[in-house]
Amino acid sequence: MSARRWLPPVLVAVVLAGQVSACSGGTKGDRVRLGRVARSDVAEVVEAPATVSARATATVxxxxxxxxxxxxxxxxxxVREGDVLAKIDSPTAKEQLDQAREADQSLAGGGASIPSALNMSAFQRRTDRSAQRGFADARKYAMKIPDLKQRAVVLAGITKAEGEYRSAALAAREAVVRLNAGLGSVGSAFSSITNAQRVQTRAAVRAAERTVQGLTIKAPFDGVAGLGGPAGGGNLGDLASKLPQQLQSQAGGSGSASALAGLGGYTGGAAKDASSIATGAPVSGGDAVVTVTDASRLSLAADVDETDVLQIxxxxxxxxxxxxxxxxxYEAEVTGIGVTPKESTGGGVTYKVTLALKNGTMSGGGRAPWPKPGMSxxxxxxxxxxxxxxSVPSAAIVSSGRDSVVWAVVGGKAERRVVKLGAQGDTTVEVTRGLDEGEQVVVRGADSVKQGQELST
Structure with missing residues (x-):
């Protein structure tokens, strides 16, 4: 998309009225018009399609x-921030919380007995391998989340839990080394390994608690509620099925996989329309329930062609x-210029330019209505x-190689002038060098004029 030149219609009429007059020019008089170099305002613009975006939109x-x-x-x-929008009844979530707490309390209380003839070194290595596989699988699955912000949240949770486990596992290995050197007891080594396992059971409890708390859905900010919402990028609850079974059995079936699955909450799920959201209606983990939109401040996302974006x-x-x-x-102001290219429908490249939208007026002078998100x-x-x-009318400019040329009228004859241009509007062009105010120039049929051609008003 090339730059579109523009001048207010009223100003165009005034400029042309003062600049243009009919003339004859030999046999080509029917096609040639003269005007005068005059002063005016010139605006050069870039036109681009845009879409309205809300200040914030969130699907809970x-x-x-x-x-x-x-x-x-x-x-x-x-709705206001913190308002309760809906409550979900989930016996499964509550049962998982009970199981996670029971498994964590069992390890905390030393309820696990030491198996006879247990090879402590081998037991510690198996614990580490299982944990490593679990964290690796969790990270691999998290990388498939398309929403970059949600992906970052989940990866940060996995990294934190992994760091906590690493510290506990180091203490467990040192305890095993002391045991093998005859400097420690079997009970002390087993306790250290159990403490490493508790990193996972505590994470499971935190995740299960977060899930139960999330059954009460609240507004994340002030806005307008809409039932249902779009599909998400993926349900992290599926992480449980991606992790090794050994992780769960280590903590007495506590579901360490669920611990990692809940580190970032749910980031996706099925799309839901308003008709499917009602009291008593079934939902799956990650399904859209309510979408809140804050339209108090609107912005525009414009797609600007690569040939124009450097001017913005x-x-x-x-x-x-x-x-x-x-x-x-309406009026708007550029607040941001993107650097990520996007292929346009015509095969070129566009860049996203963000603008803050301001109030508008109607042609009759009244205030224009406030647009809605998604409008084009x-x-x-x-x-x-x-x-x-x-300035001169745009039609007065003739391109000659790299030069911009205007035909001036001197002594009734055409004289070639190389000019330097400034702002280039749709109908009028600024001339910064090569012409003087009041000079006559060809403003129509300039491409057919020859040097020395007689031109009379």
Whole structure:
């Protein structure tokens, strides 16, 4: 998409009225017009398609499989941060919390007995290998989460748990070394290995507690509620099925896999429409329940062609029009310029430019309605503006190699002038060198004029 040149319609009429007059020029008089170099305002713009984005949008999801116990909001209801939106009844989540606590308490209380003829070194190595496989599988699965922010949260949780286990496992290995050297007891070594296992059971308890707490769904910020929402990028609850069974058996069936599965919460699941969200309706872990949108401040995401994006700077002003608001005109300002390319439908490359949207006015002077997220728009980015400058109509400019040429009228004859251009609008172009105010120039049919050709008004 190339830069589109623009000048306010009223100003165009004034400029042309003062600049253009009919003339004859030999046999080509019917096609040649003359005008005068005059002063005007010239604005050079880049046009790009854009989409409205809300200040924030969040889809809150079911933390576990169950049924909607109670729904507190409906479509379009305004909510405040922390408001309870829905409650999920999940016997499975509560049972997993009970099991996790029981397994952790069993290890904490020394309930596990030391098997007879136990090879402590081999037992410690098996514990480490199982834990390593579990963390590796958890990390591998987490890397498949498409949402980068959620992926980072989950990976951070896995890294934290892995670090805690590493510290505990080091203490266990040192205890085994002392035992083999005759400096420690079997009970002390076994206790150290059990402490390493408790890293996993404590993580399981934390994850299960978080899941149960998540059964009460609350608004993350002020906004408007909408029942249901889009599909997510993947349900972390599936991590449990990806991890080795040994991890679970180590902690007496506590479900260490569930511990890792809950490190980042649920980040995805099935899409749900409003009709499927109701009291008593079944949900799976990760299903969308309510989407909250904060439209108090809107922004625009414009796709700017690679040939124009280098002209865009932070703070550049823009005019915005919406298909949904005929006769409405809005203003916006560039707040960010992306660096990640995106292939356009025409085969080229575009870059995302973010703009802050401001209030608009209707053609009759009244205030324009506030758009809604997702609406399409066209933005005219004013990349260059020149006030009260020498200018000529765009049709007066003839390209000759690298030069820009204008035909001036001197003594009734055409004289070739190489000019330097400034801001280039849609109908008018700024001339910074080569012409003087008031000079006559060819403004129509310039490409057919020859040096020395007689041109009379």
């Amino acid at each position: 999801r079911a933390a576990a499989e169950g049924t909607i116990k109670r729904l507190y909001v409906g479509d379009g209801d305004r 700077k932070d703070g550049v002003a823009a005019d915005v029009e919406f298909d949904a608001v005929p006769g409405g005109s 728009a066209v933005v005219d980015l004013r990349v260059r503006e020149s006030r009260d400058v020498l």
